[in-house]
Amino acid sequence: MTSDVVVVGGGPTGLMLAYELALAGVRPIVLEQHSExxxxxxxxxLVGRIVQLLDYRGLLDRFAEGSRHVGPAPSFYxxxxxxxxSALEHNPLHLLVIPQPRLEGLLAEDAVALGAEIRRGQRVVxxxxxDQGVTLEIQGPGGGGVLRAAYVVGCDGAHxxxxxxxxIGFPGSTGSLVTRIGHVSLPASLLVPETGEVQVPGAGRLRLGWTYTERGKIGLMSFKPGVHVVTAAENDRLPVDSGAPMTLGELRSSVRRILGTDLPMSDPSWLSRTVxxxxxxxxYRAGRVMVAGDAAHLFPAGGSALNTGMLDAVNLxxxxxAQVNGTAxxxxxxxxxxxxxxxGEQVLAHTRAQSVLMAVGEESAVLRDLFEEVLSLPQALQHIAGRLHGEDVRYGGQALGGEVHPLLGRWAPDLALRTTQGPTRLAELLRAGRPVxxxxxxxTALQDIVTEGWKDRVDVVAALSGQPAPPADALLIRPDGHVAWAMSxxxxxxxxRQDLRSALTTWFGAASRAL
Structure with missing residues (x-):
């Protein structure tokens, strides 16, 4: 057996999975088809729960160095x-502005530092x-080869x-909306410094965000000085060769069709076309093979792909x-x-709703006006912000006995704590990726249950809460930050005590010796 786990795909999802596996003592091999x-x-x-998860792993501070924003997002779509x-008293939607190449570079550094191996220029064919494992046939610069693994996880994208x-089936639909994106330079003479708008001859001022016409929509954003993200989306009736590289001329033509005039653009650093x-x-699992990220789901709108994919990796x-280490x-x-x-079903549902709101046409325009009115109401805005962040995610939620605790299955809140070693936060307890x-x-009776039977797999922390009424008297927290058991x-x-033993056995295996 060459490897316990092979991860196919070295994007954010695959690298996050490699980091999590290595943190737990498994040394995965990552196969990435790009040579560099x-x-x-x-x-x-990154938008959503994954930002907080990076904090719980102790990675956020380094990832946020030089970022224009980290923390609750003041606005979103x-x-x-x-x-x-910013109008919410409790804003749950977290945002980390970080270019994907930097994100991948940092994840790769951290995974390799823990023992993961990244093999570039390797394509699985x-x-x-x-019953014993998985055989992969691989093509690389030196020719073909075979790699054997106990388990394989596909993080290798939509195709x-x-x-x-x-x-593994991939049911769903492909729409008619073609979106062309370019990271480009716009003439300084067109920019309105006070508002960030772009003055386009023949079209007037275009605001940051979306501008609709009867022929399509134009999106404008700027994440760093001198570079604008120009997005042109239209229900394209022209034949689209999905295999052909995107060009600046194609983006210009799409913008011209939508606006009825030209938007001067130059110096593209990245061009893309999606349907x-x-x-x-x-x-998500077929025997010894699993899928995660875009290999498991594609969403039509909403910026949810990275959040969902990287959290797939943390869950898995x-x-x-534990399966590889024999403790599962x-x-x-x-x-x-x-x-x-x-x-995935939940995210697909709300991104489909977003795609309807983003569609071109009078009906969608009326619907957008109505939603904008509804989402000015604090309760509605709170609900949507929570949905985008992932606050509604609850794993299981069934009590093993007695009443269901409100935190059971949910994300463990980052409580301020006082221990005999000094002040800390709940987030800091999960740095090692172990249950707590x-x-x-x-x-002490609850603590003794763990130390007598699960101390090799579960950490025990006794603390006082920094708030007058903590949400629970005891929490058993999974490595992914979700609550496996709670008691008040x-x-x-x-x-x-028996309830705790059952939860420990259910999630982390049998006690190491009889209790």
Missing amino acids: PRTEPKANG FGAVPLNL ALSQD STVRKQAG ASSRLADR GWKLA PAGLLETYHDERHAV LLDLAGD ARQAPPDP
Whole structure:
């Protein structure tokens, strides 16, 4: 067996998975078909829960160095409807502005530092599996070869070879909307410094954000001085060769059709063409093969792809590591599909709704006006911001006994804590990627359960909460930041100790010795 785990694809999802596996003691091999790290600014940042997860891993400070923004987003879009998030008392939607090449570079550095191996210029052309492992046929600069692994995870994008070779279906639809994007320079004479608008001869002032015409829509954004992201989207009736490289001339022509005039553009640093797709893999696991990121789902709108894909990786990483290390309870790996496929369905639903709001036409224009009115209401704005962030994600949520605690299955809030070693935060307890029993009530009996049977797999922290009414007296937190078990005196199960033992066994395997 050459490797315990091979990750196919060295984008953000594959590299995040490699980091999580290496953090748990597994040494994965990452196969990336590009021979050099990519420099194309495909994405400009992370939005949603993944920003907080990076904080929980201790990575956020370094990733945020030089960033124009990190933390709650003051504004965002739901489809083409602007959201004034600064009006919220509690703004859940987190944003980290970071170019994708920098994100991939930092993730690669951290994964390699923990023992992961990245092999570039390696393309998987075929895959087969049996009861003992997976065989990969690979093409590289030196010719072909074969690699054997216990498990393989396809993080190789929308056209995933791994997904196809594993026989995993990818149902959904491809729309008619063609979107062309360019990172370009615009003449300084057209820029309005006070507002950030662009004065286009024959079209007037175009604001940052979306401008609609009866023929399509133009998007303008600027993430760094001197570079604008110009997006032209239209229901293209012209034949589109998806295999042909995108050109600046093609972007100019699309802008001209939509605006009815030219927008002077030059010096493209990146050009791309996409066709809106809505797809979700029918399963995330087929035997010893799994898929994550764009190989598992495609969303038609909304900036959710990186957040969802990297969180796929975090959910899978600790479970697959436990499987490789021989500590996984029966059925743990199956929960990857159960939990993340359901999230994929949720994200697909709200991005489809966003794509309707972004569509060209009178009906969508009226709908946008209505949504803009509705989303000026604090309660509606709070709900949508939470949905975009991922606050509604709840894994399982079924109590093992007694009443369901409100935190069960949800993200563990970043509590301020006081321990015998000094002040800390809940986020700092998860730096090592290990499960944690956090005792906030001084219940040594609960602590003893872990130390007597699970101390090799679960950390125990006794602390006092920095708030008068903490949300629980004790929390068992999974490595991915979600609550596996919670107890409060007012919501205690009939037998809290047995309830904790059951949760520990369910998620982290049998006790190391009889209790």
